[in-house]
Each structure stands twice: as structure tokens, then as C-alpha cells.
Amino acid sequence: MSYRDESNGHRTFALPGARLQYGPDKAVDVEHIDLYLEPDLERQSLDGACTTTVRAYDEPVERLVLNAVDLEITSVECDGKPLAYSLRDGKLDVRFDPPLWPGHRAAFRIAYRVTKPRHGLFFVEPTPAYPHKVRQAWTQSQDENARFWFPCLDYPHAKQTSQTTVAVRKGLFALANGALVERKDERDRTIYTYRQDVPHSTYLMTFVAGPFVEARQADAGARKVPVFYYVLPGREEDGEAAFGKTSKMIDAFESRIGTPYPYARYSQIAVTDFIFGGMENTAATTQTERTLRDARARLDSSSDPLVSHELAHQWFGDLLTCRDWSHAWLNEGFATYFECIWRETDLGYDEYLYDVFTCIARYLEEDSERYRRPIVCNRFRDPIEIFDRHLYEKGCAVLHMLRGELGDARFWRAIGNYVERNAGRNVETIDLIRAIEESSGRNMRGFFDQWVFRGGHPEIEATVSWDAQRRAATVTIDQKQHVDEEQPAYRFAVDLGFCAEVPSAVAVNAGPGPLAGERRARLSVERAHETVTVPLDFEPKLVRFDPGAWLLGSIAYKFGAAYSAATLQGDPDPVARIRAARELAKDGSQLAREALREAFRSEPFWGVLDEAATALGQTRSPGAREILIDALHHKHPKVRRPVAAALGNFRTSETADALLTVAQADESYFVRGAALTSLGKTRDARAFDVLNAAIVEPSWNGVVESGAAHGLAELADPRAVAPLIDATRLGRDEGLRRSAVVALARAAQLLYEARAQIVDTVVQLLDDPAFLIQLAAIAAAEHLEDERALAALDRLGISGFDGRVRRDATEAAARIREAQKTPSQVSALRSDLDTLREEQRTLQEKIEALGRR
Ligand SMILES: [Zn+2]
Numbered sequence: 099m100s101y102r103d104e105s106n107g108h109r110t111f112a113l114p115g116a117r118l119q120y121g122p123d124k125a126v127d128v129e130h131i132d133l134y135l136e137p138d139l140e141r142q143s144l145d146g147a148c149t150t151t152v153r154a155y156d157e158p159v160e161r162l163v164l165n166a167v168d169l170e171i172t173s174v175e176c177d178g179k180p181l182a183y184s185l186r187d188g189k190l191d192v193r194f195d196p197p198l199w200p201g202h203r204a205a206f207r208i209a210y211r212v213t214k215p216r217h218g219l220f221f222v223e224p225t226p227a228y229p230h231k232v233r234q235a236w237t238q239s240q241d242e243n244a245r246f247w248f249p250c251l252d253y254p255h256a257k258q259t260s261q262t263t264v265a266v267r268k269g270l271f272a273l274a275n276g277a278l279v280e281r282k283d284e285r286d287r288t289i290y291t292y293r294q295d296v297p298h299s300t301y302l303m304t305f306v307a308g309p310f311v312e313a314r315q316a317d318a319g320a321r322k323v324p325v326f327y328y329v330l331p332g333r334e335e336d337g338e339a340a341f342g343k344t345s346k347m348i349d350a351f352e353s354r355i356g357t358p359y360p361y362a363r364y365s366q367i368a369v370t371d372f373i374f375g376g377m378e379n380t381a382a383t384t385q386t387e388r389t390l391r392d393a394r395a396r397l398d399s400s401s402d403p404l405v406s407h408e409l410a411h412q413w414f415g416d417l418l419t420c421r422d423w424s425h426a427w428l429n430e431g432f433a434t435y436f437e438c439i440w441r442e443t444d445l446g447y448d449e450y451l452y453d454v455f456t457c458i459a460r461y462l463e464e465d466s467e468r469y470r471r472p473i474v475c476n477r478f479r480d481p482i483e484i485f486d487r488h489l490y491e492k493g494c495a496v497l498h499m500l501r502g503e504l505g506d507a508r509f510w511r512a513i514g515n516y517v518e519r520n521a522g523r524n525v526e527t528i529d530l531i532r533a534i535e536e537s538s539g540r541n542m543r544g545f546f547d548q549w550v551f552r553g554g555h556p557e558i559e560a561t562v563s564w565d566a567q568r569r570a571a572t573v574t575i576d577q578k579q580h581v582d583e584e585q586p587a588y589r590f591a592v593d594l595g596f597c598a599e600v601p602s603a604v605a606v607n608a609g610p611g612p613l614a615g616e617r618r619a620r621l622s623v624e625r626a627h628e629t630v631t632v633p634l635d636f637e638p639k640l641v642r643f644d645p646g647a648w649l650l651g652s653i654a655y656k657f658g659a660a661y662s663a664a665t666l667q668g669d670p671d672p673v674a675r676i677r678a679a680r681e682l683a684k685d686g687s688q689l690a691r692e693a694l695r696e697a698f699r700s701e702p703f704w705g706v707l708d709e710a711a712t713a714l715g716q717t718r719s720p721g722a723r724e725i726l727i728d729a730l731h732h733k734h735p736k737v738r739r740p741v742a743a744a745l746g747n748f749r750t751s752e753t754a755d756a757l758l759t760v761a762q763a764d765e766s767y768f769v770r771g772a773a774l775t776s777l778g779k780t781r782d783a784r785a786f787d788v789l790n791a792a793i794v795e796p797s798w799n800g801v802v803e804s805g806a807a808h809g810l811a812e813l814a815d816p817r818a819v820a821p822l823i824d825a826t827r828l829g830r831d832e833g834l835r836r837s838a839v840v841a842l843a844r845a846a847q848l849l850y851e852a853r854a855q856i857v858d859t860v861v862q863l864l865d866d867p868a869f870l871i872q873l874a875a876i877a878a879a880e881h882l883e884d885e886r887a888l889a890a891l892d893r894l895g896i897s898g899f900d901g902r903v904r905r906d907a908t909e910a911a912a913r914i915r916e917a918q919k920t921p922s923q924v925s926a927l928r929s930d931l932d933t934l935r936e937e938q939r940t941l942q943e944k945i946e947a948l949g950r951r
Contacts, residue, residue, distance in 0.1 A: 111469045122253055131258055137307050140223075144212040148250070152198070164190040164208075164250060165190075165242070169212055190208070217246045219246055243900075244300040266287065270307055272290040317345070318346070319352045340368070355513065364383075369384055375407075397765060419524050435494040465554070512537045555652070559654050561574045569633060573630050575621070576626065587626040593644060596632065640661075641661055641665075715745065739772045751782060758777065758782075761792070770801075772805060790810070807834065843860065843878035872894070891914070894907035895908035
């Protein structure tokens with residue numbers, strides 16, 4: 099199998115060793131799992147008893163093979179009688195004698211012990227490097243890691259009810275799935291019993307134990323669901339800020355979906371060192387403690403995306419569960435889309451649209467930089483590999499496009515129908531297709547083939563022209579991606595809008611509908627090149643392409659400066675304004691510059707200015723720099739952040755002057771972080787001291803220190819290496835450590851003499867105890883393209899902590915080998931060329947500056 103697919107220039111998704119994956123057969127129906135758990139937080143062990151009630155299908159069951167990894171089994175019995183069993187390679191083989199007859203039930207009990215587990219169950223404790231960590235235990239069962247903490251048939255296609263009893267030392271709290279049915283004190287212990295009456299899959303089962311404190315919020319939804327959150331003592335206020343909108347989100351989602359929140363209560367618990375952002379365990383979501391923001395971090399970032407994502411999973415993923423991982427976009431695409439839906443509810447349509455737009459951008463980046471695959475795909479080594487931007491972000495964009503295709507009312511009816519008819523069941527993509535077809539009468543097979551079962555997307559360029567003589571506007575749509583018989587042009591319908599006047603100001607949250615007096619035309623696109631001529635009784639001053647930005651793909655306007663300026667001034671669609679701003683930044687004419695300058699004065703939506711700033715930065719022109727320096731004091735921190743980042747493209751002392759104040763004094767951590775990085779890029783003589791001070795200044799999640807780390811890396815100054823290496827050591831903030839590892843790889847590019855020392859540090863970090871640091875070190879090693887990392891990467895590719903580490907390490911090793919095939923002379927010449935280009939730019943700027951004087 100080749101790593102690169104030569105036919106379309108994209109890397110293939112499947113790594114060597116990947117195979118077609120299908121779910122296992124079912125010999126029994128699991129009806130109920132009863133867990134009795136005694137975690138010992140000091141010894142990092144768990145004594146458990148798992149009683150599983152099963153019913154045989156249509157064949158007598160003599161043996162049942164359960165997943166049980168690293169569990170020490172003490173006994174297996176049924177009705178008080180011992181059952182024979184054997185345990186090998188993570189499989190517990192239980193024998194029924196006499197066999198279990200079809201339709202008959204058995205409840206068998208397995209007593210077991212877990213000690214210092216590798217996965218699935220995690221114990222947190224204070225360490226010499228992090229003495230303030232609080233002892234706790236939490237689980238992470240997705241995708242197939244419940245087997246590390248209880249014996250089970252560990253695959254999403256099975257669902258059962260459960261009861262979980264957790265006995266903890268008095269004073270500690272324990273959480274598990276479902277309703278709290280009993281809490282009692284027994285000698286020095288407190289025993290919590292939870293019951294989940296709605297069947298769920300093993301990957302959604304959880305328990306957490308530790309000294310957490312409880313807060314109860316307003317009951318939510320039609321069924322008045324009690325809503326709780328749990329944080330460690332001292333974090334109550336930050337917890338309220340993070341989770342305070344949960345009840346409102348339940349209300350909003352219920353009214354969109356139509357099916358009430360499915361469980362008896364909803365709890366969220368913020369744990370230390372969590373290995374994901376959040377995990378949607380039924381009725382008991384685990385969240386990373388890093389989502390607890392202090393007041394300053396809340397200025398321009400929030401937990402809402404995470405909280406709304408995990409909440410949406412309670413329907414999409416938990417109540418309706420993908421039957422096998424290849425259809426996991428039905429979990430993740432929906433949860434990601436509902437982040438956008440919450441944004442729409444809470445902040446308005448523009449924010450919704452921009453959220454979808456950024457999802458598409460993230461997907462496009464993965465498609466071009468990493469690999470291309472269909473959203474539904476069952477060829478992989480580990481299920482976790484497909485939890486990527488195709489699954490989340492492209493899945494989200496497909497749902498947005500579906501909403502455009504069906505229209506709002508029909509879309510929500512279809513989603514409602516899908517949830518109602520599949521509640522409690524396992525689903526595949528065909529179930530969604532059928533639900534839409536049933537409620538709308540539309541044939542959706544072509545849509546799903548094109549966007550879900552096939553990889554890729556259209557790369558569209560749109561142009562417009564006005565023929566004054568014929569009184570007609572001509573719009574062309576070109577699909578620039580490779581088109582042949584195997585990969586035909588995309589078929590879609592797109593709306594065009596023509597207005598005689600440009601609104602003098604942008605209407606906020608106007609939605610995708612037409613403006614007053616707008617003339618709409620709908621164009622069916624089937625070929626790679628399409629032209630439509632629309633007769634009009636007025637000369638259009640504003641032309642709208644795909645209002646509502648429904649289309650998934652990379653889309654560029656070639657409208658010319660006048661039309662683009664009109665779009666930026668008055669199109670109510672923020673995505674149209676972003677595309678116009680990009681076009682204008684490239685154009686660079688006086689008219690374009692004026693339009694962009696005006697946007698920084700009057701544009702109401704920060705998202706448009708974010709993209710405009712980035713586009714201006716990429717031009718590296720003095721005109722762009724002037725606009726950006728003026729915009730550095732914009733009132734919105736979400737504008738200042740990308741402006742500060744974009745200024746890193748201009749290596750002048752004037753830029754450094756502007757960045758210095760912001761880097762040291764902006765009220766936002768994120769703005770400061772971006773300004774610090776850009777300050778490093780200016781290589782100004784004053785930068786080192788500022789960056790060296792900021793890299794040890796604590797901030798939420800290490801945002802400021804991380805900005806300083808990236809800035810130090812850009813300095814190309816040997817003095818930067820020591821503080822960067824120091825920032826990677828145990829004891830420093832994990833957010834900073836991750837950034838510093840990546841920053842080191844960048845520093846190595848600029849400082850040949852420090853390369854050996856940096857490679858050495860990165861290779862050591864490949865074995866860091868923190869899994870997220872391992873991932874960062876893999877990314878850094880890939881960046882370094884150094885063969886000295888190959889042995890460690892190859893080892894991690896086989897025996898890494900989990901599928902993500904194994905996948906990333908395998909990809910990195912393959913890329914390093916690929917890079918080494920490029921003759922070193924070529925890479926050396928390339929880097930010389932980069933340096934020369936940079937010098938040319940600097941000289942050009944100096945000449946222009948002299949000209950102005
Ligand atoms: Zn998710």
C-alpha cells in the first residue's frame with residue numbers, strides 16, 4: 099500500500115496495516131450491567147464486581163468472549179456457582195455449562211481488580227513537579243477502552259441499562275451515569291449508586307471520584323431536568339462561568355430537535371489532566387479542567403462551544419449511537435453542528451455562519467495538508483484515527499449545506515424525524531437519509547454520495563461582469579479541482595443575487611434572505627465551467643454569490659475591486675464580506691485599500707475583520723501594514739488578536755513599536771500572546787527581554803507564555819534556546835509545554851548551531867508522561883525532519899499510548915522519510931531562497947520608507 103495516492107495528489111488516509119473494519123457479531127443481547135466499584139486513589143487501584151445480564155440469541159451459548167484488558171480476575175460466577183473461564187490477550191472467555199439456551203437469560207458476576215491501568219481509568223495525584231494536583235480518578239471509555247476498567251462486550255452496537263455503585267472515602271464525591279438513586283454513609287465510606295434506565299453503549303459508561311463540590315442550576319427543558327456541575331474546591335466561580343448556560347442550551351436544543359432531553363439529570367464534572375476536551379458520557383459528561391477560565395480569559399473566549407458540543411451528544415451519539423465507528427460523523431458532525439446552533443441561538447446568525455465557515459476552513463486545511471478521505475470510511479488501524487476534521491468539521495458543514503438544500507422548516511422536520519424514529523437505537527448514515535426522504539419526499543442519494551461517501555470538495559472561482567449594451571449580468575463558475583470520469587464535477591444549485599444599490603451599512607444578523615429590491619436567480623451547476631447570463635433592468639451595484647454560504651468547498655471571488663468593495667460595504671452575509679476582503683487584500687489598489695481601511699472603522703462583525711487582517715498580513719505590503727497598525731487598538735479583542743498576529747509579517751521597527759505596548763499591556767491574554775509572537779518575528783533588538791520576561795509570567799492555560807515561546811523561536815537568537823527548553827520541562831504549565839516543544843522545532847530551522855540540542859530535547863519529550871506533550875513532540879519531530887527522531891517515532895507508531903499517538907507517529911516518520919528523499923542540496927537552496935526573499939522584502943520596505951520621507 100502506498101502512503102501517497104499519486105492519482106489525485108492527496109495523501110491517502112489509510113496507513114500501512116489498516117484494514118476494513120466491521121463490527122463484531124452478537125452472540126447475546128446484553129440487557130444490563132451492574133458495577134460495584136471501590137477505587138483506591140492512593141494505591142491507584144480499583145476493586146470491582148461486574149454483573150452482566152445477557153439473553154442468548156438464536157443459538158445456544160457455550161462460551162462468551164468479553165473484552166478485559168489488564169484486569170486481574172478473581173472469580174466468575176452465575177447464581178452462586180463458579181463458571182470456568184480463561185483470560186488471554188485482553189479476552190475473557192467465560193464458559194456456560196449447561197449452555198445458555200436461545201431466549202434464556204443469565205446474570206453472571208465477575209470480581210476483578212485493576213492496578214495502575216494503562217488506559218481507560220486514570221488516577222491523578224500530586225507529584226514533585228506538580229505538588230498542587232488533587233487526587234482523583236476518572237475514566238475515558240471511548241472509543242474502546244471501557245475494557246480497561248470493567249469486563250464487557252466493548253463495541254458501540256450493543257446497548258444496555260446500567261447501575262453503578264461507587265464506594266469512596268467519606269468526604270469524597272463520586273459521579274456515574276444516570277440518576278443518583280442512593281447516597282449512604284457506611285463507617286468511613288460514602289456509597290453512591292447511580293442508575294441509567296435508558297440503554298447506552300459501553301463507551302459512554304463512566305465514573306469519577308474525588309473531592310469535587312456540587313452546584314445545581316435551574317432545571318431545564320420540558321421534563322424539568324435537574325442540571326448539575328462539579329468542580330474542585332476553589333473553582334466554583336469559574337465553574338459557574340463555564341457551565342452556567344447549560345440549562346438554556348437544553349431548552350434551545352429541545353425546541354430545535356423536538357425530542358426532550360433523554361436522561362434523568364445532566365451533570366458535568368471538570369477533571370484534571372483530561373485527555374480530551376470533553377466526553378459525552380450519558381447524563382454525566384466529563385470536561386477538562388482547562389475549560390475553567392478566569393475572568394480575563396473570559397473576555398474573549400468561552401466554554402460554550404465545548405459545553406454545547408457535549409450536550410448535543412446526549413441526543414446525537416448517546417440516544418442515537420453510531421452502529422459502528424465508520425459512521426461516527428452521526429455523533430461528531432452533529433455535535434459540532436450544534437455548537438454552531440447554540441451560537442446562532444445565543445449570539446445571532448452572523449456568528450453561526452462564521453462558525454460554519456471556520457469549520458470548513460479547518461477541514462480544507464486537513465484535506466490539503468494531511469490526507470483526503472470520505473466522511474464515512476471503514477479502513478483504519480484504530481477507530482480513533484477517524485476522529486479528525488473530516489468527521490467533525492466537514493460533517494458539520496454537510497449539515498449546514500443540507501439545511502440550505504431543504505430550507506429551514508423542512509430541515510428541522512427531517513432532523514426531528516431522524517431523532518424520533520431512531521431514539522434508543524444504533525444508527526448508520528442510511529437511517530439519516532431515510533428519515534430525510536420520509537419527511538421531505540426528496541431523493542437524497544446523490545447529495546450523500548457526493549458529500550459523505552466520496553472524498554474531496556469543489557474548488558470554485560466565481561466571476562461577474564455587466565454588459566451595458568445587452569443589459570445583462572454574466573456570472574461564471576469554474577470548478578478548478580481535478581475533474582475526470584472517476585471524479586466528476588460537483589453538482590449543486592447556487593443562488594445569485596443582484597441589487598441596484600449598495601446598502602450604506604451592513605445589516606447585522608440579517609440571515610440568508612434577499613435584501614429589499616434584490617433580484618435572485620438560481621443556477622444549477624453540473625459542469626466544471628458554467629456561465630449564466632441574467633437579464634436585468636438595472637445595472638447591479640452589488641452581486642451576491644451563494645447568500646447564506648451554503649456551499650462546502652474552497653470558494654474565491656474574482657469580482658474585481660469595485661464589486662468586492664461593494665460587497666464589503668453592504669452585503670449582509672459575513673462570509674461574502676470575508677471573501678470580498680480577501681480579494682481586496684490581494685488587489686492592493688487604492689480603491690481596495692480604502693475599502694479595507696473603512697471596514698476597520700465600520701464593520702460590525704469581528705469575524706470579518708479577523709479574516710481581513712490575516713489576508714492583509716499575507717500581502718506584506720506597506721499599505722496593509724499601515725491599516726493593521728491603526729487597527730491594533732480596535733475595541734474588540736477578537737479583532738486585535740488577528741491584527742497583532744498579522745503584523746508579524748512586517749519586520750520593521752515601526753511595527754515593533756506598535757506591538758511592544760500591546761504585547762506587554764493588552765487586557766486580553768490572547769491578544770498579548772499574538773503580539774508577543776509577532777514581536778519575535780520583527781526581530782527587533784528590544785524583543786528578547788520582553789519575551790524572556792513573558793515566558794515565565796503565568797496566565798490561563800499558558801496563553802501569554804505560549805505566545806512568548808513562539809516569539810522567542812522566531813528571533814533567530816541563540817539566547818532563546820535556553821528559556822525554550824526550560825519551558826518544556828515538567829512543572830511548567832502543560833499548555834506552555836506543548837507550545838514550547840513546537841516552538842523549539844521552529845527555532846531549530848533558524849539556528850543551525852542549536853539543532854542537535856533541540857533534536858535531543860524533542861526526542862526525549864516523545865516519551866513524556868503527559869500524552870498531549872507526546873503529541874506535540876511528534877508534531878515537532880515531523881517539523882524538524884530529522885532522522886535522529888525516526889527510531890523513537892517508529893516505536894511509538896507501534897506501541898504508543900493510544901491510536902492518536904500511533905497514528906501521528908506513523909505519519910510523522912513517513913513524512914521524515916519522504917523529506918529525506920529530497921536531495922539535501924535542494925532543501926538547502928530552498929532555505930537560501932527564503933532568506934533572500936525575506937531580505938528583498940526588508941530592502942523594499944526601506945526604499946519605500948525613504949521615498950515617503
Ligand atoms: Zn464529540
